[in-house]
Amino acid sequence: MLIASLLVASFVIFAALYLAPGNPIAALSGGRPLPPGSVQVLEQRYHLNEPFGAQYWYWLDNALHGNLGVSITLRENVSTLIASRIWTTAGLVLYASVIIVVLGIGLGVVSGLRPGVFDTGVLVVTAVLAAIPAFVAAIALILVFAVRLGWFPALGNGTSFLSNVRHFTLPALALAAVSLAIVARVTRASVRQEAEREHVQTAVSRGIPARQVIRRHILRNAAVPITTITGITIASLIAVAAVVEIAFSLNGLGAYLVQAAETKDIAVVQGISLLLVTAFVVVNLLTDLICAVLDPRLALRDSPR
Amino acid sequence: MAAGDASTFRRGLALLRATGPVGIASAVVIAAATLTAVFGPLLAPDDPDLPNLSLSWAGPVGGHLLGYDFQGRDVLSRLLAGAQSSMLGPLAVVVLSVAAGTLLAVTAAWRRGISDTAISSGLNILFAFPGILLAIFAAAIFGAGLPAAAIALSIAYLPYVARVLRGAALKERGQPYVAALEVQGASATAICLRHVVPNIWPLIVAQATILFGYAMVDLAAISFLGLGVQPPTANWGVMIAENQDGLLLGHPLPAVAAGLCIVTVVIAVNLLGERLSAQAQAARG
Amino acid sequence: MSDPAPADSLASAGAASALPLLEAAGLTVLLEVNGARRAVLRDVSLTLRPGEAVGLVGESGSGKSMTARAMGRLLPAGAEVRGSIRFGSTDVGELSGADLRRYRTRVAMIFQDPRAHVNPVRRIGDFMTEALRTNHEVSRGEARRRAADMLAQVGIEDGARRLQQYPYQMSGGMLQRVMIAAALLTGPSLLLADEPTTALDVTTQAEVMAILDGLRRQSGLAMLFITHDLELAAAICDRTAVMYAGQIVEVRASSLLHSDPLHPYTAALAAARPDIVRSARRLRAIPGRPLSAFEAPVAECAFAPRCTYAGDVCRAAWPGLVELGGGMSRCARVHELRGQLQAASDG
Numbered sequence: 001m002l003i004a005s006l007l008v009a010s011f012v013i014f015a016a017l018y019l020a021p022g023n024p025i026a027a028l029s030g031g032r033p034l035p036p037g038s039v040q041v042l043e044q045r046y047h048l049n050e051p052f053g054a055q056y057w058y059w060l061d062n063a064l065h066g067n068l069g070v071s072i073t074l075r076e077n078v079s080t081l082i083a084s085r086i087w088t089t090a091g092l093v094l095y096a097s098v099i100i101v102v103l104g105i106g107l108g109v110v111s112g113l114r115p116g117v118f119d120t121g122v123l124v125v126t127a128v129l130a131a132i133p134a135f136v137a138a139i140a141l142i143l144v145f146a147v148r149l150g151w152f153p154a155l156g157n158g159t160s161f162l163s164n165v166r167h168f169t170l171p172a173l174a175l176a177a178v179s180l181a182i183v184a185r186v187t188r189a190s191v192r193q194e195a196e197r198e199h200v201q202t203a204v205s206r207g208i209p210a211r212q213v214i215r216r217h218i219l220r221n222a223a224v225p226i227t228t229i230t231g232i233t234i235a236s237l238i239a240v241a242a243v244v245e246i247a248f249s250l251n252g253l254g255a256y257l258v259q260a261a262e263t264k265d266i267a268v269v270q271g272i273s274l275l276l277v278t279a280f281v282v283v284n285l286l287t288d289l290i291c292a293v294l295d296p297r298l299a300l301r302d303s304p305r
Numbered sequence: 306m307a308a309g310d311a312s313t314f315r316r317g318l319a320l321l322r323a324t325g326p327v328g329i330a331s332a333v334v335i336a337a338a339t340l341t342a343v344f345g346p347l348l349a350p351d352d353p354d355l356p357n358l359s360l361s362w363a364g365p366v367g368g369h370l371l372g373y374d375f376q377g378r379d380v381l382s383r384l385l386a387g388a389q390s391s392m393l394g395p396l397a398v399v400v401l402s403v404a405a406g407t408l409l410a411v412t413a414a415w416r417r418g419i420s421d422t423a424i425s426s427g428l429n430i431l432f433a434f435p436g437i438l439l440a441i442f443a444a445a446i447f448g449a450g451l452p453a454a455a456i457a458l459s460i461a462y463l464p465y466v467a468r469v470l471r472g473a474a475l476k477e478r479g480q481p482y483v484a485a486l487e488v489q490g491a492s493a494t495a496i497c498l499r500h501v502v503p504n505i506w507p508l509i510v511a512q513a514t515i516l517f518g519y520a521m522v523d524l525a526a527i528s529f530l531g532l533g534v535q536p537p538t539a540n541w542g543v544m545i546a547e548n549q550d551g552l553l554l555g556h557p558l559p560a561v562a563a564g565l566c567i568v569t570v571v572i573a574v575n576l577l578g579e580r581l582s583a584q585a586q587a588a589r590g
Numbered sequence: 591m592s593d594p595a596p597a598d599s600l601a602s603a604g605a606a607s608a609l610p611l612l613e614a615a616g617l618t619v620l621l622e623v624n625g626a627r628r629a630v631l632r633d634v635s636l637t638l639r640p641g642e643a644v645g646l647v648g649e650s651g652s653g654k655s656m657t658a659r660a661m662g663r664l665l666p667a668g669a670e671v672r673g674s675i676r677f678g679s680t681d682v683g684e685l686s687g688a689d690l691r692r693y694r695t696r697v698a699m700i701f702q703d704p705r706a707h708v709n710p711v712r713r714i715g716d717f718m719t720e721a722l723r724t725n726h727e728v729s730r731g732e733a734r735r736r737a738a739d740m741l742a743q744v745g746i747e748d749g750a751r752r753l754q755q756y757p758y759q760m761s762g763g764m765l766q767r768v769m770i771a772a773a774l775l776t777g778p779s780l781l782l783a784d785e786p787t788t789a790l791d792v793t794t795q796a797e798v799m800a801i802l803d804g805l806r807r808q809s810g811l812a813m814l815f816i817t818h819d820l821e822l823a824a825a826i827c828d829r830t831a832v833m834y835a836g837q838i839v840e841v842r843a844s845s846l847l848h849s850d851p852l853h854p855y856t857a858a859l860a861a862a863r864p865d866i867v868r869s870a871r872r873l874r875a876i877p878g879r880p881l882s883a884f885e886a887p888v889a890e891c892a893f894a895p896r897c898t899y900a901g902d903v904c905r906a907a908w909p910g911l912v913e914l915g916g917g918m919s920r921c922a923r924v925h926e927l928r929g930q931l932q933a934a935s936d937g
Binding site: 143238 | 426438445532549553567
């Protein structure tokens with residue numbers, strides 16, 4: 001199902017050339033005046049004189065082979081331009097994901113298992129955090145930690161791995177904030193719900209030690225909804241990363257996408273969009289797979305009796 | 306007719322009261338924001354759009370509680386005026402998305418069979434597009450601006466709304482009273498409009514509220530990126546982007562104030578939405 | 591059994607069959623209900639001897655499940671327990687930590703809805719062997735072997751394959767048999783069975799009951815069998831206790847329950863059951879509705895408002911349990927009414 005989504009998505013992305021007002025040449029050039037002879041080059045490169053379906057096929061085939069066209073503004077291969085920026089975005093998303101998984105699930109589990117002051121605290125904090133969009137969080141973090149406290153740099157990429165970690169910490173936190181809150185809340189609710197289930201009573205009644213009950217019967221069963229929400233939120237990071245990259249002046253794919261959108265560099269927009277949508281779908285697919293492993297009822301439809 | 310309106314209004318109030326003190330407080334905040342959105346430009350003490358570079362980054366002085374932004378404009382006035390685009394944009398997104406979502410969900414639930422499969426499959430495909438991505442994409446094709454961004458977001462949100470509503474509509478469809486009405490000869494449209502939709506109305510309202518929060522965040526983000534509302538139009542997202550340099554220059558107030566406005570409304574919307582959603586679920590048993 | 595025999599009283603509890611295995615005395619349990627402390631059990635006294643099957647019968651809200659949970663130390667958090675429950679010479683309420691877990695291996699519990707009570711995401715094999723491997727340090731292979739054997743004893747063939755399956759792949763009746771098998775695997779001395787067949791259809795009920803009864807007698811296991819069905823309890827249990835409004839109102843040898851009941855409620859329960867053999871113009875329901883412990887009056891007999899034999903002495907004070915005829919009764923007028931109650935239950 002998701003593969004079908006991906007195909008349709010790629011089709012829509014491709015069709016952007018025709019959705020844009022004006023003819024494809026105008027779209028490709030972004031309304032800029034073109035030197036003579038370029039029109040023929042463009043027509044040839046993008047097979048503009050062939051039937052629509054064939055054009056789509058050429059484009060897709062090229063894309064799958066790593067050829068995403070040429071940037072009209074920088075006159076370089078889109079794939080090269082992407083490759084130089086992809087690790088920034090990947091690193092950022094990865095860093096944020098780690099924060100979400102460790103802090104989000106961690107806080108959710110602890111507060112789910114222990115009602116009391118800590119739990120109330122977590123509820124309040126997550127309620128507030130869930131309402132702070134990434135770019136607002138960016139502002140606050142820059143103000144407090146970069147300007148006032150000077151613990152972290154405010155802008156830009158780092159030079160080495162360690163300095164990258166420093167540079168990416170505030171952006172990762174800004175990116176993770178909302179997702180962290182959502183994951184913590186859902187985790188807490190799932191853990192609470194599972195702890196009340198009757199099969200947990202059965203385990204207790206057989207003298208299974210508390211720690212094992214928590215691990216094998218509460219957390220293990222809560223794993224599916226927790227994994228689902230974590231997967232969904234991590235997938236959403238892929239899009240929001242653009243905002244954070246702009247706010248912190250990081251040269252990642254998202255920032256580049258925005259710039260390309262502003263300058264109407266269609267080929268770049270298409271290339272990056274395709275990549276991001278693919279990543280989004282892949283993350284969702286992985287989440288579903290993990291869930292199927294965790295809960296056998298999801299994997300098998302027909303049950304032999 | 307007037308009596309009908311009054312009773313709907315009273316029912317709405319009762320629903321609101323049932324959300325508890327937190328829900329009521331949130332509703333008050335949202336109402337205040339809405340009023341500001343409607344009357345903002347009139348309430349603003351100063352001209353929100355007139356730059357005066359000599360006052361650039363000036364701090365709070367006299368009646369100007371929040372100081373001046375990077376172009377010497379009164380921040381408070383700009384916030385009040387900015388409420389308009391900051392609130393109306395999400396509202397448009399919600400209306401479009403919920404209206405289309407309800408239509409598709411009820412149609413799919415009612416017809417079932419092939420129509421349902423077709424609609425569900427179509428919606429499933431939309432799941433592949435995160436909102437912000439679709440909005441950036443739309444800006445690249447159609448040019449930056451609020452309408453393109455709003456429509457893009459509506460399309461991106463559609464599958465989520467439709468999925469929830471379809472489930473509820475299916476459940477409603479299976480109720481005995483629907484079969485009874487069908488036997489009596491009522492038309493499908495009549496049943497849907499007069500019975501199914503009103504019965505899932507609390508859920509629709511809850512979804513719309515939650516969606517408003519997401520739309521607000523996403524639209525502000527897109528405006529922040531420069532692809533939504535365009536400067537110099539006043540907008541909270543735009544204001545954050547415009548005044549971001551102020552953070553490093555020692556003048557954080559304009560950006561922070563705009564950020565606080567966004568956060569406050571979103572918290573209120575989330576809190577209210579959560580409670581309405583819990584109520585809607587409890588009512589459905 | 592391979593578990594080490596501790597020198598404490600837990601093991602000696604099974605030694606002499608005259609000594610009680612588990613004894614509840616004056617057990618009163620209070621729970622937080624809607625912010626107030628309410629009694630759900632009042633003065634429950636019940637003795638279980640080794641190898642004996644005792645039925646615990648009552649309508650909903652009578653406290654029968656709560657009694658089992660109190661015995662199994664499975665009461666909800668915040669429950670206040672008064673009175674005592676003794677297993678051998680150990681006070682069950684005082685147990686904690688490793689001692690409590692050891693107690694749990696001696697007293698097993700099976701529940702009403704097997705599908706809710708078995709972890710749906712783990713295999714049957716894991717479910718069955720978990721207690722053995724954790725508390726008895728039995729190896730994985732040995733535990734699986736024993737589990738497969740026990741499955742055969744409850745009538746499930748092809749044990750090795752079944753152990754690999756998940757609960758959703760089994761029917762309710764089969765799952766209940768698995769639960770019984772799992773409970774018996776650790777070799778407990780007492781089985782608390784909380785309405786094990788109520789959630790099953792009638793034919794499966796009969797099968798499962800037969801298996802349970804057979805296994806119990808075979809291994810000399812004591813059982814507290816909880817049900818709302820008086821006839822069912824009387825059929826498989828040596829003695830039957832009847833509960834109403836959180837109190838024990840009668841304890842009697844099962845064979846005498848119909849011929850010589852010691853409480854009007856028991857007689858009414860027996861009479862209210864529709865009989866296949868006889869025809870009647872109306873079903874004999876008991877007027878009013880069953881009360882839970884916290885709704886019932888405390889200064890008089892709890893059943894008095896619904897009882898056809900209620901007299902002034904019944905409303906004067908809360909009656910205690912008296913012993914007579916080898917059983918117990920909480921009826922204030924039992925000595926006068928004894929002969930008449932039997933006639934009433936015959937209709």
